[in-house]
Amino acid sequence: MYSEKVMDHFQHPRNMGEIEDASGVGTVGNAKCGDIMRIYLDIDDESHIIRDCKFKTFGCGAAVATSSMATEMVMGKTIEEAMEVTNKAVMEALDGLPPVKVHCSLLAEEAIHAALWDYAEKH
Amino acid sequence: MYSEKVMDHFQHPRNMGEIEDASGVGTVGNAKCGDIMRIYLDIDDESHIIRDCKFKTFGCGAAVATSSMATEMVMGKTIEEAMEVTNKAVMEALDGLPPVKVHCSLLAEEAIHAALWDYAEKH
Ligand code: FES
Numbered sequence: 085m086y087s088e089k090v091m092d093h094f095q096h097p098r099n100m101g102e103i104e105d106a107s108g109v110g111t112v113g114n115a116k117c118g119d120i121m122r123i124y125l126d127i128d129d130e131s132h133i134i135r136d137c138k139f140k141t142f143g144c145g146a147a148v149a150t151s152s153m154a155t156e157m158v159m160g161k162t163i164e165e166a167m168e169v170t171n172k173a174v175m176e177a178l179d180g181l182p183p184v185k186v187h188c189s190l191l192a193e194e195a196i197h198a199a200l201w202d203y204a205e206k207h
Numbered sequence: 208m209y210s211e212k213v214m215d216h217f218q219h220p221r222n223m224g225e226i227e228d229a230s231g232v233g234t235v236g237n238a239k240c241g242d243i244m245r246i247y248l249d250i251d252d253e254s255h256i257i258r259d260c261k262f263k264t265f266g267c268g269a270a271v272a273t274s275s276m277a278t279e280m281v282m283g284k285t286i287e288e289a290m291e292v293t294n295k296a297v298m299e300a301l302d303g304l305p306p307v308k309v310h311c312s313l314l315a316e317e318a319i320h321a322a323l324w325d326y327a328e329k330h
Contacts, residue, residue, distance in 0.1 A: 117240045118307030145265035184241030
């Protein structure tokens with residue numbers, strides 16, 4: 085049912101946790117299942133490069149795996165580049181997800197966008 | 208949104224894992240969100256007491272917390288007593304769950320029943 089990459093990122097999630105005094109924080113909820121996701125970004129004010137990125141979620145394994153992969157994919161990118169990391173790209177990097185779990189994967193993309201907006205609003 | 212007990216069992220799940228050569232195994236799926244849950248039981252053939260109980264799930268934090276609590280509640284009980292551990296009792300032991308997450312908590316009860324049936328069918 086799940087690809088090896090999904091199981092790997094579910095069982096050994098990368099970048100799970102919090103960032104104290106984060107430059108941007110985004111919290112989103114999933115209306116379909118009631119789960120929540122929060123992304124923390126540490127952004128360099130000069131270069132606009134994402135130096136660190138962490139996530140916390142109450143969501144399912146698919147939400148954990150996509151957030152783990154998405155945080156890896158935006159790390160080291162500029163804000164502009166990170167805005168272009170789509171949910172589709174994250175799912176492809178994970179070798180796909182069953183259709184019933186696609187809504188879970190949207191949490192990561194939405195929370196990253198929310199965190200980037202949070203940073204932009206403060207500057 | 209979540210009680211302290213739910214957060215505790217979500218962040219430090221008890222009895223997560225597998226039992227090799229389990230006496231009974233129950234696997235159930237959640238049609239609403241597509242999640243899966245598996246419960247392993249080690250049952251004493253003489254006394255019918257549950258000596259060990261482990262779970263694995265791809266489900267969300269509510270599924271993890273209820274399974275963690277449910278496995279603790281059936282441990283050391285007889286099959287007959289374990290059949291009477293309801294989803295309602297597990298939720299009460301966790302100081303409740305938001306209504307939108309109640310369907311997630313059903314996975315644990317259903318998987319325990321399935322594992323008890325699996326044992327009964329083999330004997
Ligand atoms: S079912 Fe809610 S995040 Fe996957």
